[in-house]
Amino acid sequence: MSSFHANQPIRTLVTGASGFTGRYLVDNLLGRGHTVIETVAGRNELETPTRLRLDITSPDACRRVIETARPDYIVHLAAISFVGHNDPLDFYRVNVIGTLNLLEACAAVGHTPRKLLIASSANVYGNVTSDAIDETFPVTPVNHYAASKAAMETMVRTWFDRLPIVIVRPFNYTGRGQASNFLVPKIVEHFARREPAIELGNIDVARDFSDVRYVANAYEALLDSGVASETVNVCTGTPYTLREILSAASDLTGHELEIQVNPAFVRQTDVKMLAGSPAKLRSLVPKVDAIPFMDTLRWMLAA
Template identity: 40%
Template sequence: MRVLVTGADGFAGRHLCALLRASGDEVVEAHGPRAEGMNSNALNFDIADEAAVRTAVEKARPEGVIHLAGFASVARSHGNPARVFAVNTQGTVHLLTTLRETSPKTRVLLVSSGEVYGPVTEGTQAAETLPLVPLSPYAASKIAGELAGEQFFRSYGLPVMVARPFNHLGEGQDPTFVVPSFATQLHAIAQGKASPVLRTGNLDAIRDFSHVKDVVAAYRLLLTSGIPGQTYNVCSGTPRSIRAVLEEMLAVSGVQARIELDPARLRPSEIPSLVGDPSKLRALGWAPKATVTQALQEVLGPTLRATPGAPPRTP
């Protein structure tokens, strides 16, 4: 299948493109405008620019599209809601409109987010039928993009599916996200470049973590086998507190550090617990093949994997 991947230069996008090529698919990478010139074979454009989107899609001639491009930071979305909606919602509408007019049989996977559920009662899992409660411009913009996809499916028959991924981890994630932020601090402490203090946000929040390679495997499966008009959670269903993840990173790295709350790292609207129900995705044959521990080891890198029995690292 000839697949157009928007946001191919992002964290999940890079892993997805590698998987698609390994699976025998022809991949057309679409990168953001800031990546122009970095890959001569990629299409570079702003997803919020309608004319640029049309030009790129017409050039790509895709049989399938996985739409990852977007404003990805929940925390930073509070500071620029207009840009968030321009990219995540209007950008999605630009893409759907062009596909409807140029290749209406192209299968489309819109990648949304588990953040659309808002707070989920601790000890329960969010199913796809749960009412949506956005607590950030990011989540609201993703819901609006989902609704656009549903409307294009219902009104025009465009074969659109929606994926709602929960937290995913692995090599190459931006250090503004919580786990790579911890890893960056641990590296600085281990190298003696920072005092042995780890600055964190809310460690009591409970989240659903998966390895990024399992997440992108789900995307490919949904593009080929998902049912148009349907929405699928991409998650493990296993609750983990941020504190437990950090403690595992400390154990893996062997670094000793004092944990200190940094108010600047707290979100304006915090979600205490967010865990998904993966049953619908599993019914298509998906199952995780990697562990969160493996993902944490990849995030930390080989220089911060403690040898069993070795004494703790001190700066």
């Protein structure tokens, strides 16, 4: 960095900043001395120098935000991510067109940030049974959420020659503050409240669960690195079954839960084993250490 800019704080624009992942990443960036400009979706939200209203589906709104913020870095986390969302078109309006609007806004106002980090999802791999899915696996989405992310990635790749972009594909991750309709928070809450029983689907499916703090650290490190024009898995490579998680939570709390398998929660398309290979992530940002899942569980139970 030239001495001319030495006393200018780094400006980082984060869309979806108030979401589960955004809150942890924003804390990290503020801790590193970044000026973080958060975007908020609501029409009635008050704007401040570090909070800007943004309807990502509006090209004009995207241009205004990029022109106003002129950020050094952009982290694009805003998306419709609830797979059961009722209007399929919204996935494409927000996840594909919204992302395109952001890239086109940079071009329209003549602003090239140092790096754009765009969040996709490991859901793009679809129903692949493997304990080491790497970035060369084919993309075979099986729902609108995953299909919208896959389409978004395809579109973003056409911008690799114009903007310094990294696409991240996080696998499952969890932590304090995640909504209780997700599996691990649901399990943690049942143990914390010492409930007598829990209703779950297939408890023998295995997933690669990361800690949200590790995910935020990985995003921050990739922003800071020289990496561009790459697609990177964010995962640990260590799968756990729900049965193992239940057993560990029981050991940690000394509480026994009766497990009731609800057939309504058992999906025929459930992938038995889904774990990613973090080899590429580790080669690109070797200093980012995964957080062992048992530590994550302990941290969540202590909340």
